[in-house]
Structure formats: C-alpha cells, structure tokens
Amino acid sequence: MAILVRRSNLLVPITDTERVNRAWRSDADAVTLDLEDGVVQTRKAEARGLVKETIALTAKGGAEVFVRVNAALLHADLDASVWPGLRGIVLPRVESAADVAEATEQTTALERRRGLDVGALELIVLLETARAVWDIRSIITASPRITQVGLDESDLAGDLGITPLPEHDPFVYARGRLVVEATAARVQPIGITYPLGIHPRRLPAAEVHRMATDARNLGMKGVLCPDPSWVAPVNDAFTPSADLVAHHKRVREVFASAVAAGTAAVPLDGRMIDVPVDEWAKFVLAMAEACDARDAQKRAAHGGS
C-alpha cells in the first residue's frame, strides 16, 4: 500500500495575496487555501471567488492543493472549491459522522457535475470539541475520503473550558486518542507538540524541528503549518536522514545474512537484531523511499515552471 507523504501542509489565508503568491515556493508537500479562520467575516464571499483561479498557481511547485472551508458555509464554500487541480478539502468543526456525510454528499455531487473523478477528492477533518474526540471512531470511518485527521487545539481548549498553561499539556488524552484511533482506522493523525499547536509561533527552525520530531515520535504523520518558516524544519523532521537510512540498510543486510546462516538473532553495535528490529528497518527504508519520491516530484514541478 502506497505511503501517503504529506509532511507539511501550509495554511494560507486566501485573501492574503502576497502569501498566496509565495506559497508555491515554500517546498510544502501541501498548501491549504484558507477560507475559514484566516479570513475575516466581511471577506468570506470575496475569498470564495478567489479559489478557482488560485489552485493552479498554488500547485506550481508540486504541492497538493487543499481548501479549508467554513463549516457554517459548507455548501457555498464547496461550490467555490471543487475544481480540477484540487486534491481535497480540509473540513473543520466535524462533530459527527453526519457532518462527514453531508460534506461527502455535496462533494460527490460537485465532482459529478464538473466531470471530475468521483470520490477522488480527499478529506482532512479537524476535531474541535470533546464530543468529536469521544466520537472520533465513527467520524473517521464515515468516509474513505478521509486520509488525515487533526485537532484544532484552540477551539478544543475553548470546548474543554481550559485556560492552558505551557508547562501542562491538556491534550495528552485527546491527542493520544487521536493517534490511536486514527492509526487503527488507517487514517493519518496530524499535529505538532504542545504548546505549539494551541499557540502557534514563529520560532527558530531548530525548535520547530525538535517539536516536529517529538510529534513524529508520538505517531503524527504531518503538521498543518500556519507559517512558511515551519515548512523546512517540519519536512526534515518527518524525513528519515541519510545516516538513518544507511544504518537501517546495514541492519537489513546483517539480518538477512543471519537468517541465511540459520540463526534467529544477531548482534550489531551492541544491539540484538531480530525480526522486530528488521521489520522496523524495513519501515524506515520504505518511508525514506516514499519521501525521496515526493521530493523528486516537487523538484520536477519546479524544474518545469
């Protein structure tokens, strides 16, 4: 089964022309044109009008293009967004399987009407209430279009009634449930470590990298980036390094020789290499290969523009 590589997803308010124009050069795996929290109420209609012509520009660097719609303006926003070149929709405030059904129904109808592949558009769902976190299983299994799921931590904080302190992560349960239920349902959990998710900041790349690495080691598969400065460190954190790849290639070689010689386990650099260790090496190498392929795609897109 193909590994979905979508390490960085850059969120750009569609009414911010300057940011939109720069987005394709950011090296993000995906760009989400935001019609929701990044756009003031008085400009929502204007924002809708911008989507169709912005998709191609945004895809110039090889990024996948998404649109984050308003839950309260679903029909109008989907109508404005489902056009050729779109990879999918980021759906916020999802509370139930019914919310998913409503979105997929309308998306299917639009795909049909506009001659797009029916069922091709993906859904990235964002959960913002305790209720949604509790009901996550029924939500993310409601449609095969759902490929990623994350928490909107600001809104979730409001729903949980918390006044967050940076030294006490209030989302250990919610985030943990997200990772386990998403992984179990073969949907990718996305997010970054506390408190950067709830209080996004522009930070030095090394710090973003560290937090993205911790997020990866919690089970996250990618990050919704509110700022272009996050993209490079996030991409890097979610990509196996050359050293790591070399190490795991060696592990696989050594283990294969051991098996050929008839033994079950063999020491290497002070660690025992057995079936689970070899399986992990396989996984890392597959991930590295998939990342390489994605990076090559993006380079090709840049080369051709």
Added chain:
Amino acid sequence: MAWRQVRRSGLTMPVVTRRFIDHAWRRGCDFINLDLEDSVPPHLKAHARSLIKGAIPVVRKGGAEAFTRINHDYVHADLEAIVWPGLSKVNYPKAESADEIRLLDAVITRLERERGIRPGTIEIGANIETAKGVAAAYEIASASSRVREFGGGSGYDMSRDLGVEMFVGFEQFAYGKGELELVARALGLQVRAAPFVANTTGSVSDADRAFREAQAARKCGFRLGGGLNPAVVEPQNRGFTPTAEDVEDARWVLERYRELTRTPDTWKVIDGRVIDGYEAARARDTLEWATLCAERDREKAAAVLRTRTAMAEPMSPASGVMRGDA
C-alpha cells in the same frame, strides 16, 4: 483481588536455542516464556513447535511456570503443539479483536479436554501491540475468563504500528497504557503496568535500571515483571519483593490503625503520615504480598534442590562435579 500469582521475573526465549532451554531452570525466574514468535525465524517455526512439549518440563525444573508465546497467524498449528500438561499460559501477540480471544479459548478448551488437563488451567495472555488492539481493549480483555492479567501498551510492536522510534526520552504511549490499565482494573484483572521511567539507551540488560524500575513499579502497587536478558531476573525478583523494612512498616501502620479504630476518628496524622482505612488496606496488601513472595521463593528453592539432587545421581566419582553443571 483474590487470585494472585507471583510473576516478578521471567525470560522470553527462543525455544530453538537449546542451551537457553537447558539452562533456563538455573536463572531463578518465576516464569519462562517459550517463544515461537519473534525470536524464531519463519523457516524454523515448524521445528520450534516440535520442541515445546519436551521443553515444558525442562524449563520448570527450577520451579518456574512455563508459558508459551505463539504466533498471531498460526494459532491452530501452534496451539496443537503447545497445550500440554505443565503449561500455565499462552501468550498471544497483537490481539486485535474479541473474536480472536474467543477462538483461542475454544481451541484451548478442546485440547485441555483431550489431553487430560484440568479445564480452565491454561491462561491466555492477550497482548496488545497495535493501535487497533488499544481501540478494542475492553472487548478483548473481557472475551474470556482465561484472561487474568492485562496491560502494557508500549514496546517494539506498538512502536512499529504507530511508526515511532523508541527510547526518545518521553512518554509516547500514555493513551494506550492508560486505556489498557483502566480496562484491566475495571475487569478486576492483574494489572501489567509501571510508572514511566525515561530510557534513552534502549538497554535490556542493565541490572541497576531493572531493579529501580521494578522497585518503582512495586511502590505503585504493580508486581508483574519479565524480560529478555538473564541479567534482569535477580533485580526484578528483588525489586518486586517487599523488604524486611517494608514488612515492619506495614505492621506499624496496621497497629496505628487498630488504635485509631478505637477512637471516633476515621483518620489521623502520625509522624507526618496519614493513617486511615486506605493506608491500612495497603499495609495489609504488602503483608499478603510478602507472604506470597516468600512462599514462591520456598517453592522455587525446593524445586532447585530436587533437581540438583536428581542430577547428582549418578555423580562422577573422582571429580565431584555434577553432570549437567558444565
């Protein structure tokens, strides 16, 4: 919780490695887990199955219980090979549904009957090693009365399922561990859990670390150990057993509590410590556990003595060396 086995230490070992099996009884473990799974490569699995029946009595010579870890994908073949008198438990990896456990129960029940093993003897260890398993934890743990322990939620396989590296220095599995522990407690099962202790070396043979972890686990009320390397056996036995001081202290608490019950108060602070019904319950628990550990240790010592005695006949007349000690 009436039923309480003493399983402070145990080694999981590939049944195909003869010297491990032969020496297992000397390790001092409370249990030996004969592995058919991850430490046995695919081309040796059939051979491994044929070894279990003979290995069970061999590893029990020092008084250890005999467990087996079977393969998730070879349930029928593995169970046929392992359900023999002397086996206490079948460890089943990567459990993901109640149906799997019910199937195991049914097959074990039939084999117990066919092979003259008292019905219900053999326990099932439902090991949760994937996200799907965590999501179905309650259904899995409640699927069979043969499941008597439950917990875990971390380790190699869980890490691989989530796609995370291990030994990164912070708690990566809080949700899974919390859910599994809650389920275990809710169902009255023995809890397999421990406080989080950061481990960035990934060492499985550090004796000091093993002792500290066992001690920290015991202070939190947990008693189940186990591992891969013989170096951790004695530290776990020691770490999970109450010391003489612990026993003294428990008796002191109970004395103070008995005095308290003769007054109208339900709690009191003595020497900066709270004395109440809860503390008294913990103290009673410590004494009970100390007794169980002592009994288990006597049991094991007796088994070792019997084995050494049996091996001493016949003895090499000149050297005084017991055959089998080499």
Added chain:
Amino acid sequence: MSARIRRSWLVVPISKPEEIARAARSAADVIVLDLVEFVAEEDKPGARGRVEAAIRTAQAGGAEVFAQVDRELFVADLHACAWPGLTGVIVSQLESAQQVADVDGLLADLEAKRGILPGTLEIVAGLETARGNQAAYDIGRASARIWGLTLGRADLIMDLRPEPSGEIHLMPYLMQRLIAVARALGAMAIGAWWRAPARGLLAGPDDTYQAARRGRAIGFTGSPCIDVLQVEPLNRGFTPDAAEVAAAQELMTAYRAAVARGVAVVEQGDSLVDRGSVTQARALLDRAAAYAARDREKAEMGARPPLARP
C-alpha cells in the same frame, strides 16, 4: 445549568456542627455536607437526622449546599438530604447508568413530596472506581440532573500511588479522560491536580493553590477540599488573575484592530493570533467578570473576602 460558579467545594462532616457553621462563614462557593467519608458507620443514622437543619446553617453565608451520599446507602441518605435549600448531591462510587437512574427516580419522588421544584436537584457523579471511570460516558448521560463528574477519592479507592515523579499513578490520565467525557456530555469536571505528598489530608494552602492552577490548566473548574484553609487558595487558583486578564484584553484589542483592516491573523511578537486564540481570550474575560460579580455578591452577604491573600 453549567454556568454556576463553583470553584471551592468545602466538605464538612455532618457530625460536627461547629465546622458547618465555620464553613458558612468561609468564602466557599459550595458547602458539601458529608455522609460518606467522615462519618463512622455507626454514627450514620444519627448524622442523617441532622442534615435538614445543617442545610439551613450551611446556607447562611450564601454558599450553595450539596450533600455527599453513599451510593450503596442512597435510599436512606437521599431521604435524609433532599430538603428545600439543598442544591444537589454528590453520589460516591457510581458504576452504572442504572444506578444513576435509581438515584434520579428517588430524587424526583422526594422533590414531589417535599415541595422542591421538580428536576432541580442536581447530581455530581463520583467516578471513584475503575468500573465507574470505564463507564463514565454512559453514567454521565444517564440523567439530565448530572451537572458534573468528579474523580472524588479515586486515588484512594483505586489504590493509585505516587510515582518517582511525584505524580499519582494514572491520575493525570484519568483526569484528562474524565474532563473529555464531561465536556463531551456538556457537563463540568470538578477536582484538582494534586501531587504527592500533598493530596487530600496533607494539602496546605500553597499546595492547594498549585493543584487548582494545574487543574484549571487541563479543564477543572472547581475542586472539593476538606479544610477551610483550602477555600481561598481554591477560589484564587480557579480564577483568572490580573495578568491573564490583561493579556486577554491586549489580544482582543490587537485582533479587533486587525479585523478592522480586513486581516484575520495577527502577529503579536512571534505569536500568530487568530480567531481561535481570540475565542479563548473572550471566554477568559467572561469568566473573570462572572467570578468577580459572584465574589462581590458573597462579600455583600457577609462572607470573608473570597480572594484575600494569606
């Protein structure tokens, strides 16, 4: 129902009338008349007989009055407690939706018999066992009377012990899980984030303040306590402080200015502020205002100043 201000729940033994009177003079938002934890078994019948009068004493300073009842003895305990003036009951060790339904039914009967407005007696569900926590969601939605959930003495009843870190094993997990379930049901979560050794009987004022602050950071809005000296630290710990209020106001101002310019994301230093942060800030300001109003109200009723620093 959820907008009540209940930061401090002072639990007092029914057998000690002088403690009840002292509680009424404190700044506690809620006084809890206890029939479970601090009453010896043989004293319970006598204690039950004193509840009706105790409610009146407890009410005198403006606090709401709850009673803490034993789920196993709920029939006798509810008969003893459900009198006009009582706001609700905390029910210990609930483990199933059926038990909640039984309590709900009896409360309805007693309301009818005793001239209490039907449906007004509230329940706080004490989830103090593993089984209760496992079934938290089903329990929480089993009655419209359920205002809140609490772990109560779960650490003692479930025998959860201190870890080397000072955290009480499993409690951080159980707390966040309880809060998530409560909020999923639209209920409140009460409790605090106690750390060893300062929990329950051994918690002084400063430990109590810290436990409240930590608890607030994850979603508790108030906590039970057993000593009157813990009341003011709880009130203070659960109330937004001046610095937080100022920061929230600053954020709102910056955001409003940006929106006026047609921009929905603002940079405040290196922070990227958007509607989500603003919603949090607004909620904090609303809460601060509501608490201030409540505290003024209580001060007028003659209670001690609720937020006085020691």
